Each structure stands twice: as structure tokens, then as C-alpha cells.
Amino acid sequence: MAPDSAGTVGKALELLTCLGSFPHGASASQLAQRVDYPFSTVYRLLNTLVSTGYASFDPETKHYRLGLRVFQLSHQVANARGLNGLALPVLESLTATTGESSLLSVLDGERHLTVHKVDGPQFRITTDPGDHGPLHTTALGKALVAFSPRDQRERLISTLELAPQTPRSITDRDAFRAEIDWVAERGWATQDEENDVGMAALAVPVMTPGGRLLAALAVAAPVFRRTALELEEFLPALREAAHELGLQLPGP
Structure with a gap:
């Protein structure tokens, strides 16, 4: 894996972990402030997480939350x-x-x-x-x-x-x-x-x-x-x- 890709994966995982600390959801700006990444980077990563099911987005509140894919994986780990x-x-x-x-x-x-x-x-x-x-x-x-x-x-x-x-x-x-x-x-x-x-x-x-x-x-x-x-x-x-x-x- 190229260094840029590894860096992107690391940032996505850190963002996903950060998102887990907001059980009621968080805006992109809140998350950008917490992880201290540029807003454009956070917004791009959030779109990727949403498209893959690791995050969900509420268009009314403009808040992101952990997605069902995370729930599925957690239960797979627990069962294993x-x-x-x-x-x-x-x-x-x-x-x-x-x-x-x-x-x-x-x-x-x-x-x-x-x-x-x-x-x-x-x-x-x-x-x-x-x-x-x-x-x-x-x-x-x-x-x-x-x-x-x-x-x-x-x-x-x-x-x-x-x-x-x-x-x-x-x-x-x-x-x-x-x-x-x-x-x-x-x-x-x-x-x-x-x-x-x-x-x-x-x-x-x-x-x-x-x-x-x-x-x-x-x-x-x-x-x-x-x-x-x-x-x-x-x-x-x-x-x-x-x-x-x-x-x-x-x-x-």
C-alpha cells in the first residue's frame, strides 16, 4: 500500500473512532475540529464512510453517526x-x-x-x-x-x-x-x-x-x-x- 493510501486509511479509521464518541451524531465541522484535519478532508472521508455503510447521514440534522456496517462487524467479533x-x-x-x-x-x-x-x-x-x-x-x-x-x-x-x-x-x-x-x-x-x-x-x-x-x-x-x-x-x-x-x- 502506498504511503498516501496508508495515511488516508489511518485518517478514516481515526475519524470513525471519533464518530463513535458522538452517540447522537455530529456535524462534519464538529468532527473536523475534534480530529484536527482540514474540513475538506473530513468531508471527503465522511462521504466514503457513508457510501460503504460505516457511517450514516441525517439530511435534516446534518449529523453523521456510526453505520450498521460497524454494528455488523462488532457482532461478528463478539461471536468469534x-x-x-x-x-x-x-x-x-x-x-x-x-x-x-x-x-x-x-x-x-x-x-x-x-x-x-x-x-x-x-x-x-x-x-x-x-x-x-x-x-x-x-x-x-x-x-x-x-x-x-x-x-x-x-x-x-x-x-x-x-x-x-x-x-x-x-x-x-x-x-x-x-x-x-x-x-x-x-x-x-x-x-x-x-x-x-x-x-x-x-x-x-x-x-x-x-x-x-x-x-x-x-x-x-x-x-x-x-x-x-x-x-x-x-x-x-x-x-x-x-x-x-x-x-x-x-x-x-
């Missing part, structure tokens, strides 16, 4: 990795046992990507499949960092941007390292209003029988229902579900 037929029943069973929401996430660069969730019967959480979350302020993220291969874990601890999400967020590098060491030692991670005010979560890693990290599994609840400490009651059920997923899910 066992994240649909295999994982969903396990999460449904976990939620039935705990009465709280269940989430499954995988490591995606310097964030975690939610691939499945089942809302609790009494409360719907705002995280949805396809959403990215920070690693340092979430139980899912901490579990993924703590049980990553040693080199990857060290790189993440040393280089992650520790931006605060709430007043309780860890923003100190030494404190984050100590937290990850603690998670690795005890085998689970907590989130105590560190990412969302009023929300708590408990997460464990999903490992293959050979000890390779696949994902992280969590139960989450508003603190008026259960605090982070009270969620530890569900640790046996959470670990059992993670063990089941580790046996069923194919490796990355």
Missing part, C-alpha cells in the same frame, strides 16, 4: 470470541444471583472496553457495550491492569494518565501502584465512587486455565443499594462466574 452466546448466559445468571448489574470488559490499549452487561432488576447502569472506561478509576480497569502480563502491567502503571473522574479518584502514581499490587495480591478490585459518584463495583479477572488474562468481570450497584464493602458478599459468585467464562471463552 464467544462474547455473545457463551458470555451472556453467565452474566445473566450472575445478575440473577446477586440482584445487581454484571459487566464484562476487555483491555483495549490504555482503556477498558465493555463488551457485555446485564442490568440489575432494580437499577440500570449507564455503561453500555462498546463504551470505554479508564483503567485507574474502575474496578474492571484495575483488575485488567493487575493481571496483565508483567511487562504490560508495568507499562500501564508507569504511563497511564491518572486524570481524576471524581474527588475519590486515584491520581498519584505511587498510590496507583500500591493499589494494583493490592489487587494482584488479594485477587479482586473495588471501585468506591472513584469513577462515578454514587456507584460501587467489585471485579475479578477472567483467566484461561493456563493463567492468561482474557477479560474482567464485575458486579456494580449504586451505593444506596450496596457499598463497595457490601458487594464483597458476592465475591464467591463472581469468582465462580469468572472461572466458568475462563473455561468457555476462546483466547484472544
Whole structure:
């Protein structure tokens, strides 16, 4: 592939990723400002994405959104990795046992990507499949960092941007390292209003029988229902579900 073509493909993919951060759509000028490309380049790339089904265009609002082709590919990936037929029943069973929401996430660069969730019967959480979350302020993220291969874990601890999400967020590098060491030692991670005010979560890693990290599994609840400490009651059920997923899910 020629350098110009490679550059065009890279810009199109970056634009597509940017478009995903606007669930209700965005104008071409908004997207051009966000990716910092000339408007003419963004407009041309958007026309290509629309014509291939990766984006859609609403002529009334003049907004672009992700297209059905992206939805199709995401489900193909989920099916290939066992994240649909295999994982969903396990999460449904976990939620039935705990009465709280269940989430499954995988490591995606310097964030975690939610691939499945089942809302609790009494409360719907705002995280949805396809959403990215920070690693340092979430139980899912901490579990993924703590049980990553040693080199990857060290790189993440040393280089992650520790931006605060709430007043309780860890923003100190030494404190984050100590937290990850603690998670690795005890085998689970907590989130105590560190990412969302009023929300708590408990997460464990999903490992293959050979000890390779696949994902992280969590139960989450508003603190008026259960605090982070009270969620530890569900640790046996959470670990059992993670063990089941580790046996069923194919490796990355």
C-alpha cells in the first residue's frame, strides 16, 4: 500500500473512532475540529464512510453517526470470541444471583472496553457495550491492569494518565501502584465512587486455565443499594462466574 493510501486509511479509521464518541451524531465541522484535519478532508472521508455503510447521514440534522456496517462487524467479533452466546448466559445468571448489574470488559490499549452487561432488576447502569472506561478509576480497569502480563502491567502503571473522574479518584502514581499490587495480591478490585459518584463495583479477572488474562468481570450497584464493602458478599459468585467464562471463552 502506498504511503498516501496508508495515511488516508489511518485518517478514516481515526475519524470513525471519533464518530463513535458522538452517540447522537455530529456535524462534519464538529468532527473536523475534534480530529484536527482540514474540513475538506473530513468531508471527503465522511462521504466514503457513508457510501460503504460505516457511517450514516441525517439530511435534516446534518449529523453523521456510526453505520450498521460497524454494528455488523462488532457482532461478528463478539461471536468469534464467544462474547455473545457463551458470555451472556453467565452474566445473566450472575445478575440473577446477586440482584445487581454484571459487566464484562476487555483491555483495549490504555482503556477498558465493555463488551457485555446485564442490568440489575432494580437499577440500570449507564455503561453500555462498546463504551470505554479508564483503567485507574474502575474496578474492571484495575483488575485488567493487575493481571496483565508483567511487562504490560508495568507499562500501564508507569504511563497511564491518572486524570481524576471524581474527588475519590486515584491520581498519584505511587498510590496507583500500591493499589494494583493490592489487587494482584488479594485477587479482586473495588471501585468506591472513584469513577462515578454514587456507584460501587467489585471485579475479578477472567483467566484461561493456563493463567492468561482474557477479560474482567464485575458486579456494580449504586451505593444506596450496596457499598463497595457490601458487594464483597458476592465475591464467591463472581469468582465462580469468572472461572466458568475462563473455561468457555476462546483466547484472544
